[in-house]
Amino acid sequence: MPAIGAAIRELRRRRQLSTRELAARSGIAHSTISLLERDRMSPSVDTLGAILEAMGSTLTGFFSELGDAMPHSPFYRAEDLAEIGRADGISYRMVGINHPNRKLLMLRETYQPGADTGQAFSHKAQEAGIVTAGRVEVCVGDRTRLLHPGDAYYFDSETPHRFRNPGDEPAELISAITPPTY
Numbered sequence: 001m002p003a004i005g006a007a008i009r010e011l012r013r014r015r016q017l018s019t020r021e022l023a024a025r026s027g028i029a030h031s032t033i034s035l036l037e038r039d040r041m042s043p044s045v046d047t048l049g050a051i052l053e054a055m056g057s058t059l060t061g062f063f064s065e066l067g068d069a070m071p072h073s074p075f076y077r078a079e080d081l082a083e084i085g086r087a088d089g090i091s092y093r094m095v096g097i098n099h100p101n102r103k104l105l106m107l108r109e110t111y112q113p114g115a116d117t118g119q120a121f122s123h124k125a126q127e128a129g130i131v132t133a134g135r136v137e138v139c140v141g142d143r144t145r146l147l148h149p150g151d152a153y154y155f156d157s158e159t160p161h162r163f164r165n166p167g168d169e170p171a172e173l174i175s176a177i178t179p180p181t182y
Contacts, residue, residue, distance in 0.1 A: 026054035105180035120160035134171025
């Protein structure tokens with residue numbers, strides 16, 4: 001989504017920071033920031049979070065402001081879904097980034113073979129999803145289940161959780177999180 005790079009650049013300019021100053025503050029390489037601002041690379045959630053934090057912003061605020069600036073439509077083509085993950089590991093394609101007053105985060109997630117969200121994490125929300133292709137191992141607290149196409153999950157996100165693709169083919173799922181965490 002081209003608007004992300006332009007929005008990062010505009011926020012940096014409003015903060016009167018050079019790309020080198022932003023790199024030093026955020027710990028993200030100057031070249032990476034340059035690529036992101038020119039839409040030559042999509043940021044991971046962690047990278048975008050570090051950049052925004054260095055500029056005194058949050059993911060929620062950034063996407064809210066970005067969404068407010070975009071015309072609203074109730075329909076989204078596949079290519080219009082904002083990538084907020086990493087296409088080479090775990091892709092999170094966000095539905096409705098420009099929906100005003102969004103109260104739900106809906107994602108089309110793709111896990112490449114071996115992709116893993118890492119150490120279990122928690123946040124204040126509830127989330128649910130349905131596996132549409134491949135297999136996804138979901139760990140919630142001390143419970144683990146290997147889910148296949150058609151299988152689903154729903155849990156309170158305050159319980160530490162993680163996702164992993166143990167298979168040798170991409171795994172896909174559709175998920176929803178409320179309230180939206182980004």
